[in-house]
Amino acid sequence: MAAHVFVDDLSAGRPALAEDDVHHLSRVLRLRPGEAVSVSDGRGGWQLCKWAGGKALEPVGELVRYDRPSPLLTVGFALTKGDHPQWAVQKLTEAGADRVVVVMSARCVARWPAAKHGHQLERLRQVARQAAMQSRRPWLPVVEGPVPFSEFAGPEQGGLEQGGPEQGGAVTGWSAVALAVPGGAPLTLSTPTVLVGPEGGWTEEELAAVPRHFGLGPHVLRAETAAVAAGVLLAALRAGLVAEIG
Amino acid sequence: MAAHVFVDDLSAGRPALAEDDVHHLSRVLRLRPGEAVSVSDGRGGWQLCKWAGGKALEPVGELVRYDRPSPLLTVGFALTKGDHPQWAVQKLTEAGADRVVVVMSARCVARWPAAKHGHQLERLRQVARQAAMQSRRPWLPVVEGPVPFSEFAGPEQGGLEQGGPEQGGAVTGWSAVALAVPGGAPLTLSTPTVLVGPEGGWTEEELAAVPRHFGLGPHVLRAETAAVAAGVLLAALRAGLVAEIG
Numbered sequence: 144m145a146a147h148v149f150v151d152d153l154s155a156g157r158p159a160l161a162e163d164d165v166h167h168l169s170r171v172l173r174l175r176p177g178e179a180v181s182v183s184d185g186r187g188g189w190q191l192c193k194w195a196g197g198k199a200l201e202p203v204g205e206l207v208r209y210d211r212p213s214p215l216l217t218v219g220f221a222l223t224k225g226d227h228p229q230w231a232v233q234k235l236t237e238a239g240a241d242r243v244v245v246v247m248s249a250r251c252v253a254r255w256p257a258a259k260h261g262h263q264l265e266r267l268r269q270v271a272r273q274a275a276m277q278s279r280r281p282w283l284p285v286v287e288g289p290v291p292f293s294e295f296a297g298p299e300q301g302g303l304e305q306g307g308p309e310q311g312g313a314v315t316g317w318s319a320v321a322l323a324v325p326g327g328a329p330l331t332l333s334t335p336t337v338l339v340g341p342e343g344g345w346t347e348e349e350l351a352a353v354p355r356h357f358g359l360g361p362h363v364l365r366a367e368t369a370a371v372a373a374g375v376l377l378a379a380l381r382a383g384l385v386a387e388i389g
Numbered sequence: 390m391a392a393h394v395f396v397d398d399l400s401a402g403r404p405a406l407a408e409d410d411v412h413h414l415s416r417v418l419r420l421r422p423g424e425a426v427s428v429s430d431g432r433g434g435w436q437l438c439k440w441a442g443g444k445a446l447e448p449v450g451e452l453v454r455y456d457r458p459s460p461l462l463t464v465g466f467a468l469t470k471g472d473h474p475q476w477a478v479q480k481l482t483e484a485g486a487d488r489v490v491v492v493m494s495a496r497c498v499a500r501w502p503a504a505k506h507g508h509q510l511e512r513l514r515q516v517a518r519q520a521a522m523q524s525r526r527p528w529l530p531v532v533e534g535p536v537p538f539s540e541f542a543g544p545e546q547g548g549l550e551q552g553g554p555e556q557g558g559a560v561t562g563w564s565a566v567a568l569a570v571p572g573g574a575p576l577t578l579s580t581p582t583v584l585v586g587p588e589g590g591w592t593e594e595e596l597a598a599v600p601r602h603f604g605l606g607p608h609v610l611r612a613e614t615a616a617v618a619a620g621v622l623l624a625a626l627r628a629g630l631v632a633e634i635g
Binding site: 212230234237238239277278279280329330358359360361362363364365368371372375376378379380382383384385386387388 | 458476480483484485523524525526575576604605606607608609610611614617618621622624625626628629630631632633634
């Protein structure tokens with residue numbers, strides 16, 4: 144199976160590798176010039192290329208356009224400590240989430256210093272890009288944050304919604320959010336935007352602000368495990384591997 | 390919510406904390422003597438106690454016996470590098486797996502040196518115990534390995550099977566195994582013992598040896614992510630959060 148990489152642009156017919164990916168192909172994967180590489184623009188475009196050495200890629204197949212899967216899946220999770228957000232983003236990308244959002248809720252213990260928001264977010268996007276290479280995705284997930292709870296879960300906010308063919312499948316709006324709550328109802332694709340709280344749970348105000356709740360079963364999960372479990376279950380529902388209850 | 394700990398024995402009415410757990414309660418959770426602790430023997434027994442300081446626990450409620458959930462879920466995964474087995478065990482314990490097995494298949498890249506098998510396995514069991522404390526489980530998962538593929542997946546081997554009431558719900562036998570294979574059939578509780586392979590996949594011989602295959606959808610998952618996803622889906626099927634396709 145050919146290595147999968149992302150490039151900025153495929154449409155001009157002259158795709159070029161990023162510096163880091165040159166290193167990855169040559170040093171980590173030990174590819175040689177002339178070998179096949181699977182190349183995506185992260186926005187649904189995909190083309191088989193031949194690595195011509197350095198940054199140069201030579202298209203050898205047709206440019207294929209993949210639609211975004213439907214419905215689009217958004218998983219938000221309350222910011223957790225240490226490297227937990229990184230692995231949540233990695234696993235959610237592998238699982239097939241279309242958007243991953245770091246959310247600040249009232250009981251979040253962790254904080255990103257304001258001066259480091261950009262750096263932290265960039266780091267998470269790098270993790271998502273690497274995971275998407277590993278998972279051979281033609282669409283990169285959107286990674287955002289930190290977003291206040293009220294913004295993510297507010298009545299006019301929420302997840303990605305996909306435009307119809309007339310909008311080229313672009314993101315056009317927002318859908319309602321469901322909050323993870325112990326003993327909540329089973330997940331459903333009719334609420335494909337979910338939000339998992341911090342270890343300390345939600346405040347009364349947060350619970351009251353978002354009427355849709357879902358549960359993840361009888362076990363107590365760490366916050367980041369709950370986020371990944373929700374992503375795995377939504378993706379499995381979307382792929383038809385399991386069916387909704389009811 | 391009271392802290393959850395495991396003790397060797399609850400039936401004698403004098404449960405005692407392990408040294409590490411004394412440290413955990415006093416230093417990490419900053420409990421004070423007199424506070425309530427949720428205590429389990431890891432074999433279905435559970436009792437609310439009061440921490441009396443040091444290793445001493447004073448039962449304050451009835452000793453409750455929880456049945457093992459049914460069917461018992463076993464997830465085997467091919468040994469992977471670095472700390473991947475540790476986090477797979479942690480997440481599978483949280484998700485609700487009853488047995489987690491490290492398996493050596495033909496294309497495993499990682500190896501445990503023979504002299505360190507005991508140490509590595511003990512480390513994984515510690516991870517499972519900590520995760521089960523976090524998840525407040527009354528049953529500790531069984532953690533085993535490294536087990537050769539032929540032993541785990543052989544025709545007369547496989548997962549845990551639960552005895553009927555006459556056996557007190559004890560483990561009495563083995564059930565057939567399903568192998569994770571790209572494009573395989575959806576998971577089902579009729580094969581609650583699954584095995585996830587290494588990045589390099591299965592050999593022809595391994596595939597031929599185990600006729601039951603299952604798939605995890607359109608995305609390419611890292612080996613350890615696939616193991617956790619399989620555990621999450623089986624546990625969700627068992628909990629009635631999702632339904633089998635059929």
